[in-house]
Amino acid sequence: MPCPCQSDTPVLTWITQAGLFSAVTSAFVIQVQPGLQPDPNEETAALLRVLIYKTDNTTFGGDVPTVPQWSGPPRSIVQVQAMLYASFTATLLSAFLAMLGKQWLNRYGSTDMRGTVIERSQNRQRKLNGIVTWYFEHVMEALPLMLQAALLLLGCALCQYLWEIDLTVASVILAVTSFGLAFYFFVVAAGAASRSCPYQTPGSRVLRSVVSTVPQAFEYALEHSTAISILRSDLTCCQPSTSINNFVYSALAILCASPLVLLILTIDAIRLGLAMVNLIVTFARRAYIQLFGAPSTPTRGSDQQTTSMHLQCVSWILRTSQDKTVHLSTLESLATMVQLDDLDPAIVADCCDIFIGCVKVVDRTAMVSQGLEPLATVSATCLLLTFSYLSVMDPSSDILGDVRHRYVMAFGPWTDTRSLPFPYTIRAIEGIIYPDQDEQWLDLGDYKPSSDEHFITAHALTKLAWSEYKSIEYHGKKVPAWILRFAFHSLSMNPLPSTSVVANCLSIIAIDLDCNIEVSSAGTTTTDGRCVQVQ
Amino acid sequence: MQSGPEDPRARFYEDYRKVAEDYDKEFMKKCDEDLNTTLIFVCRARVNQIHLF
Numbered sequence: 001m002p003c004p005c006q007s008d009t010p011v012l013t014w015i016t017q018a019g020l021f022s023a024v025t026s027a028f029v030i031q032v033q034p035g036l037q038p039d040p041n042e043e044t045a046a047l048l049r050v051l052i053y054k055t056d057n058t059t060f061g062g063d064v065p066t067v068p069q070w071s072g073p074p075r076s077i078v079q080v081q082a083m084l085y086a087s088f089t090a091t092l093l094s095a096f097l098a099m100l101g102k103q104w105l106n107r108y109g110s111t112d113m114r115g116t117v118i119e120r121s122q123n124r125q126r127k128l129n130g131i132v133t134w135y136f137e138h139v140m141e142a143l144p145l146m147l148q149a150a151l152l153l154l155g156c157a158l159c160q161y162l163w164e165i166d167l168t169v170a171s172v173i174l175a176v177t178s179f180g181l182a183f184y185f186f187v188v189a190a191g192a193a194s195r196s197c198p199y200q201t202p203g204s205r206v207l208r209s210v211v212s213t214v215p216q217a218f219e220y221a222l223e224h225s226t227a228i229s230i231l232r233s234d235l236t237c238c239q240p241s242t243s244i245n246n247f248v249y250s251a252l253a254i255l256c257a258s259p260l261v262l263l264i265l266t267i268d269a270i271r272l273g274l275a276m277v278n279l280i281v282t283f284a285r286r287a288y289i290q291l292f293g294a295p296s297t298p299t300r301g302s303d304q305q306t307t308s309m310h311l312q313c314v315s316w317i318l319r320t321s322q323d324k325t326v327h328l329s330t331l332e333s334l335a336t337m338v339q340l341d342d343l344d345p346a347i348v349a350d351c352c353d354i355f356i357g358c359v360k361v362v363d364r365t366a367m368v369s370q371g372l373e374p375l376a377t378v379s380a381t382c383l384l385l386t387f388s389y390l391s392v393m394d395p396s397s398d399i400l401g402d403v404r405h406r407y408v409m410a411f412g413p414w415t416d417t418r419s420l421p422f423p424y425t426i427r428a429i430e431g432i433i434y435p436d437q438d439e440q441w442l443d444l445g446d447y448k449p450s451s452d453e454h455f456i457t458a459h460a461l462t463k464l465a466w467s468e469y470k471s472i473e474y475h476g477k478k479v480p481a482w483i484l485r486f487a488f489h490s491l492s493m494n495p496l497p498s499t500s501v502v503a504n505c506l507s508i509i510a511i512d513l514d515c516n517i518e519v520s521s522a523g524t525t526t527t528d529g530r531c532v533q534v535q
Numbered sequence: 536m537q538s539g540p541e542d543p544r545a546r547f548y549e550d551y552r553k554v555a556e557d558y559d560k561e562f563m564k565k566c567d568e569d570l571n572t573t574l575i576f577v578c579r580a581r582v583n584q585i586h587l588f
Contacts, residue, residue, distance in 0.1 A: 094573050095573065095574060098570045098573040098574045099574070101566065101570050102567070102570050105563055105566055105567060105570070108559070108563070109559060109563050117545070117548045117549065117552060118544070118545075118548045120552075121548045121551050121552055121555065124555055124559075125555075137566075140566055140569055140570070141569075143569065143570070143573045144569070144572075144573070147573065310544075313547075313548075313551055314547075317547075317550070317551055317554055320554060320558060321550075321554045323554075325550070326550045326554060329543065329546045329547045329549075329550045330547050330550065330551075332543040332546070332547070333543040333544045333546070333547035335543075336543050336544065
């Protein structure tokens, strides 16, 4: 069954309404237009009166007819016509933008005939990014808004024009226009309040974004508020453990400082304004960077740009497609990437969702759904890669907490995941999610991981160990014990794993021993050429 | 870099091309319908305006 929103019915309805609207507007303009010019009939009648008066000066009694001088159109007619012409201008402007929009769409839809599939796809992704960055869809949605504004102007003009002629008729028109306006505002508010409301309009989206943005600005201002910080410091010193005198002194101090309160609040108000300006500046800066590039950003190599664009393609397709075959090829391609610069944090959540979707829990035992083994394996690998990368690069990211929450909600610490066919990967993931559990790697028995699984796990854990060692918060705790267990477990294998894995395991131990690791070429964990200096 | 079907990246971009084609077709159809509506509407208004002046 085709989607109703894709049928031609709404378009035909709009066209009918548009035709009616334009016909009504034009008829009304024709009616009002003569009011802007001197009335020739009135002038002729005045001249005839003067002529009759010259022939027989008793016809009009004591009145002496004169030829009236035209002093311009009445003010109300000028206002009415101004609104009508504004309505016409708005429709013409929307037509102009619509024509431009068609050109923009043609440019977007045009495919490059040269280049490989990868280059053309990345070029298309670049254009799509531009559409999102430059709010193309918002501009397109503004066109009906302009037409709605034109309709409102017509209603206002009609009301004012009829007000001068007949109050009863004008009242009817005013009531209907007011009802239409009130209904429109209700529809916008309802659409903004509930996403499931069917009466969605562009205004609803704008209102929703304003409602969600303004509290952020308030929050920012409150965080940096002088008054709030003073009150917080006073309340902090008024803990139950301190004496009651401290509380009294603090209250007295606030009262004595009351003349300063106004000043402080004024400063806070200015800060709130600055927070609002900050939002606008952020948008302007974004536009500037799009136009002229970031001047302070060093020029990036073509490989890095390609990697970044590839990650954007991955992020887009994971958000867009629900096809598991597409997910499989996407994640297989992601798993081959060693450098994840400019990783979109949303990819971590996507990998987590796909992995959770492949695994079912039966009697507290996790098992892969039938037919989804390859997808489960590669999504677990990607989850480990991206999750560890984000933990290293942005430990304060909200996505990390979100992914932990999703994982715990899906499995929880009580679920047995040992039966999953990729135990190294899953233990590494759970090591990051439950850092306090220390029994990983002890119950693996004689399991031999594949070289890929072993390499990726070692690579991710070495980065994590390095980051935890480098971070100030964990300084002194050295490498977490569970990562060390992995290194020792891997080195105790017979035969030894690949050289890369051995290099990574030795690096983990060297980090724990407080040694400096100097990498001979790019990457901390991707090369085997490292130099360990014992301090 | 491998370029055959065994290359995960090449396979990914082949899937990407298909998904992007479908997405772009729907996106452009939606935008084009909206623009057509605007243009037809304004066209009528413009005809009436020319008649007026």
